[in-house]
Amino acid sequence: xxxxLACALLLLTAAVVLLFAMMGELASRTSGAAPAASTEVSPLxxxxxxxxxxxxxxxxxxxxxxxRVVVLVLSTVCATCAKVAAQISGGALEGVADxxxxxxxxxxxxxxxxxxLRNGLADIPTxxxxxxGWVAGSFSVTQSPTALVFDNGVLSEGYLFTSVAELLRExxxxxxxxxxx
Amino acid sequence: xxxxNVGVAAVLLRAAAAKTVGPSVAASAxxxxxxxxxxxxxxxxxxxxxxEVATLVLLIAPATRPVGYGAVxxxxxxxxxxxxxxxxxxxxxPCGCFGVDNDKPLGTANVITGLAFAAVALTGLLxxxxxxxxxxxxxxxxxxxxxxxxxxxxxAAATAYRSFLRRWGSA
Numbered sequence: 001x002x003x004x005l006a007c008a009l010l011l012l013t014a015a016v017v018l019l020f021a022m023m024g025e026l027a028s029r030t031s032g033a034a035p036a037a038s039t040e041v042s043p044l045x046x047x048x049x050x051x052x053x054x055x056x057x058x059x060x061x062x063x064x065x066x067x068r069v070v071v072l073v074l075s076t077v078c079a080t081c082a083k084v085a086a087q088i089s090g091g092a093l094e095g096v097a098d099x100x101x102x103x104x105x106x107x108x109x110x111x112x113x114x115x116x117l118r119n120g121l122a123d124i125p126t127x128x129x130x131x132x133g134w135v136a137g138s139f140s141v142t143q144s145p146t147a148l149v150f151d152n153g154v155l156s157e158g159y160l161f162t163s164v165a166e167l168l169r170e171x172x173x174x175x176x177x178x179x180x181x
Numbered sequence: 182x183x184x185x186n187v188g189v190a191a192v193l194l195r196a197a198a199a200k201t202v203g204p205s206v207a208a209s210a211x212x213x214x215x216x217x218x219x220x221x222x223x224x225x226x227x228x229x230x231x232x233e234v235a236t237l238v239l240l241i242a243p244a245t246r247p248v249g250y251g252a253v254x255x256x257x258x259x260x261x262x263x264x265x266x267x268x269x270x271x272x273x274x275p276c277g278c279f280g281v282d283n284d285k286p287l288g289t290a291n292v293i294t295g296l297a298f299a300a301v302a303l304t305g306l307l308x309x310x311x312x313x314x315x316x317x318x319x320x321x322x323x324x325x326x327x328x329x330x331x332x333x334x335x336x337a338a339a340t341a342y343r344s345f346l347r348r349w350g351s352a
Contacts, residue, residue: 002316003314003315003316003319005316006315006316006317006319006320006323007315007319009319009320009323010241010319010320010322010323012323013194013322013323013326013327014194014198014326016327016330017194017195017198017280017326017330018198018201018202020198020330020334021198021199021201021202021203021280022202076337076340077336077337077340077341078337079333079334079336079337082336107340107344108344108347110347111340111343111344115340
């Protein structure tokens with residue numbers, strides 16, 4: 001009986017470890033296709049290409065400029081997102097802050113607000129997206145960290161990324177030319 | 182000896198999970214080792230993951246433990262050789278080794294871990310198969326694997342815990 005329980009416990013643990021691996025938490029993300037020059041930015045596979053932003057959330061309203069803008073989707077429970085947030089608070093968005101916003105996906109508003117404070121994102125336009133209602137509901141995005149690129153309010157590109165600098169080189173939001181990225 | 186076996190088993194479990202789900206990371210690192218020639222197929226990496234799981238299972242049951250030590254020695258020396266090759270070639274592609282979420286390429290960590298595996302295997306073979314029952318080994322492997330996940334994902338665990346407390350308090 002003991003051995004059966006022990007094996008069941010081990011199987012359960014293996015399933016949890018596998019689940020973490022499936023969430024991309026056990027290894028650096030790279031594209032499943034042939035390796036590109038950068039392993040830090042890869043195309044997002046599932047998102048609503050061509051979705052139109054009817055109304056920007058209040059904190060991101062400055063992105064409603066009609067030009068090419070980027071929303072970085074971070075989650076409070078993703079280890080890589082904390083590393084990305086550290087890059088952002090370290091000045092990775094310098095020069096493009098007007099055209100880049102952040103959506104923090106969280107279970108509850110308090111978690112999102114705490115994530116923003118803990119990672120020093122308070123000075124950057126950040127929308128706390130409770131239960132991922134905006135990014136999942138409007139754009140079918142359920143992964144993080146992801147970057148959603150909008151041209152004239154239309155979702156035109158989506159990426160998984162681990163390096164903000166690499167991402168900005170790839171997507172070139174409006175203002176990049178004058179930014180040192 | 183039981184704890185050494187459990188440590189090896191926990192590493193193998195995590196490494197196998199990462200290779201199974203994202204074989205392209207290891208395949209890409211191996212391709213770099215061969216000077217950019219043909220990239221190993223994902224199935225090859227997944228077969229290594231399968232070998233790691235089989236080794237883990239062999240280590241847990243006392244009757245099969247000697248065979249498990251043999252497999253651990255083979256895997257360990259292979260890891261060490263790949264790490265040495267990565268060092269010599271100046272590898273810089275992330276290998277996703279041992280299911281650790283960082284950008285480290287094949288190198289020193291693989292050499293050290295591989296040699297540690299080989300040392301555990303040798304010690305185990307010399308000490309004999311009597312290193313705890315299968316139930317003890319399976320339970321401890323579960324505990325170490327779970328604990329390792331909690332440590333490496335403590336931010337997420339803390340967020341989930343706080344969220345739970347809030348819900349508990351408002352219920």
